[in-house]
Amino acid sequence: MPNEETLRFLTVEEVKRLHLLALRMYLEDDNFRRIARLLGVHHQTVINWVNASHAALKERGTTPPQPDTVETAELDELWTFVGSKKNGATSSLS
Numbered sequence: 366m367p368n369e370e371t372l373r374f375l376t377v378e379e380v381k382r383l384h385l386l387a388l389r390m391y392l393e394d395d396n397f398r399r400i401a402r403l404l405g406v407h408h409q410t411v412i413n414w415v416n417a418s419h420a421a422l423k424e425r426g427t428t429p430p431q432p433d434t435v436e437t438a439e440l441d442e443l444w445t446f447v448g449s450k451k452n453g454a455t456s457s458l459s
Contacts, residue, residue, distance in 0.1 A: 384414050
């Protein structure tokens with residue numbers, strides 16, 4: 366738990382600036398915890414900001430643009446590796 370020396374209070378303008386910066390970082394594919402760590406806020410705060418922005422867009426009837434076709438698809442190689450494993454477990458409970 367932070368002590369009084371590590372707590373800081375932000376102005377409304379600073380919060381708005383952080384909010385917009387967090388949204389930009391999220392749209393650039395940064396994850397919530399990374400954004401929170403870099404901005405010095407809790408990750409749940411970042412999640413709340415993103416959810417609030419999404420709700421505001423839905424209320425206005427604005428939807429994000431969708432591509433007509435997919436140019437690049439990335440698949441997870443780990444799934445293929447795990448699915449091809451032939452032997453049983455490598456550890457035991459004994």
